[in-house]
Every structure is written in C-alpha cells, then in structure tokens.
C-alpha cells in the first residue's frame with residue numbers, strides 16, 4: 001500500500017518522500033526508533049505523514065503481542081509525536097480488527113471498538129495514541145486488501161486451485177474485500193479534504209471469505225473446482241479473527257468518497273492480472 005501511495009501521490013503532483021524499514025528503493029526508517037522517526041519527520045517538514053507501516057502478520061502478532069504493540073502501537077505514537085513537532089497532519093491506516101466481530105450489521109466509524117486479538121489490539125493502540133497526540137488526523141480503517149504484486153488471499157486461493165489442491169474456505173468470517181488500487185485513490189482524495197476524523201474505506205458491500213473465493217474462482221475459470229465451506233473454528237491458526245467485521249462507509253460518503261462494489265473491483269483486479277476468464281459482473 002505504501003509503495004503504491006508514493007506512485008499515486010507523485011502522479012497527482014504532491015512532493016513525496018517514501019521511507020520503509022528495508023530501504024531498498026527509498027530511505028530506511030524503523031518506526032520503533034522514536035528519535036529517528038521524529039528526526040526524519042521534522043527534517044522534512046511535511047504537510048502530512050501518511051502511515052501504512054505495520055507488522056501485519058496477524059499470527060506473528062498473536063505469538064509476540066509485545067512486539068505487535070511496539071511496532072503498531074508505539075510506532076504510531078512516534079509518528080504522531082514527530083508530526084505534531086513538525087506541525088504536520090497524520091493519516092494512519094487501521095483495521096476492521098479493532099472491532100470484536102459480534103455485530104449483526106456493518107460497523108460505523110464511531111461504533112465502540114473492542115479488539116479481540118493482539119494484532120487488533122496493537123492497531124487500536126495506534127489509533128488511541130494518534131487521536132490523543134495530534135488532532136489533525138485521519139484514521140482510515142480498511143479490510144481484506146488485495147493488491148498487485150503482493151501476497152494475498154486471491155493469489156493464494158487461485159494458486160491452490162491451479163495446483164489441484166483441495167480448497168476449504170471459512171464461511172462464517174465476514175468483511176469487505178478491498179482493492180488496493182481503489183483504496184489508494186480514495187486516500188489521495190481524502191488527504192486533500194482536510195476533513196479530519198475516522199473513516200471506513202473499503203469497496204462497497206461485504207461477504208464471507210467463502211463467497212469472496214467462490215466469486216473470483218468462478219470469474220477466473222475455476223467454476224467447476226469445488227470449494228468446501230468450513231467454520232472458522234475448523235481452520236487452526238494462532239490469531240482469532242473477529243467473525244463479523246464488515247465496515248460501513250458513512251463518513252467518506254458524506255464527503256463524496258466511496259469505492260465501487262467489491263465484485264467490480266475483483267473483476268478489475270483479475271483483468272489487470274490477465275486472469276479474468278468470464279465477463280464483468282454487470283454482464284453475468
């Protein structure tokens with residue numbers, strides 16, 4: 001997400017300094033280092049710091065919750081403090097996993113958060129730290145992001161289907177599939193509004209992981225490949241995802257920022273990857 005943000009914001013005429021922990025194409029910064037983070041930001045005097053960096057390995061976070069809070073929580077605090085010192089706003093990318101998943105309808109932006117796993121807790125600590133330190137903030141929660149060039153659910157399932165593996169997919173976990181291309185465009189619009197606050201930016205609509213997989217399997221030419229719907233409890237993993245954690249975009253809609261329906265976004269993703277084998281959703 002960070003890499004694509006740099007490209008899209010540059011193309012929109014912004015002057016962008018990219019940074020990451022590896023630093024192979026951009027400068028290196030570890031956000032767990034407070035002094036380095038503060039100095040990096042204050043030296044550049046940005047108008048805004050956009051912060052998608054995180055330890056996103058949810059099972060890793062469950063194994064090492066302290067580290068999760070260090071990177072996702074205190075790393076965000078360091079950025080918030082550095083930005084406040086530089087007079088900059090902050091946009092922080094957060095997650096639907098700050099909610100507990102017991103709702104029966106999509107979560108709105110100001111619904112009560114209650115994370116139930118260490119990754120969600122660490123992202124929530126980041127939200128709290130930013131909100132406490134810097135009033136000029138956007139907290140953007142998103143969910144189930146799929147992107148070109150990254151490791152993601154679509155590529156993993158299509159790869160397994162192509163290899164003839166048995167497919168078992170969780171049917172009782174619900175959220176919003178979100179195309180990184182669409183999200184990044186929405187973020188670029190949002191930072192130009194200066195309408196600070198909490199946002200839920202995902203593609204429109206929601207579904208189970210099973211329905212998501214069935215949709216792209218069918219579209220990519222695997223309609224006759226069986227997939228078995230299973231309960232989340234049957235899929236052994238360290239982290240416990242919230243069961244029903246779909247997000248509703250009220251705040252973005254209020255200022256004219258919405259993303260297309262997830263099915264159209266999946267079609268666009270598959271088409272760009274050269275994997276779309278049957279027509280777009282509007283034709284089916």
Ligand SMILES: NC(=O)c1ccc[n+]([C@@H]2O[C@H](COP(=O)([O-])OP(=O)(O)OC[C@H]3O[C@@H](n4cnc5c(N)ncnc54)[C@H](OP(=O)(O)O)[C@@H]3O)[C@@H](O)[C@H]2O)c1
Pocket residue numbers: 001002020021022029030031032051052053054055056071075093094095096123142143144145146150
């Ligand atoms: N992907 C999703 O489905 C999803 C859903 C909801 C919310 N989000 C949020 O969206 C944001 C972007 O996600 P993504 O999918 O682009 O994740 P990603 O590919 O894992 O990107 C996160 C980046 O942060 C870097 N990073 C990790 N620790 C760091 C540190 N201490 N200092 C500086 N950089 C560090 C990572 O570097 P390494 O790769 O070298 O560790 C990686 O380049 C994250 O905040 C995530 O919590 C993602």
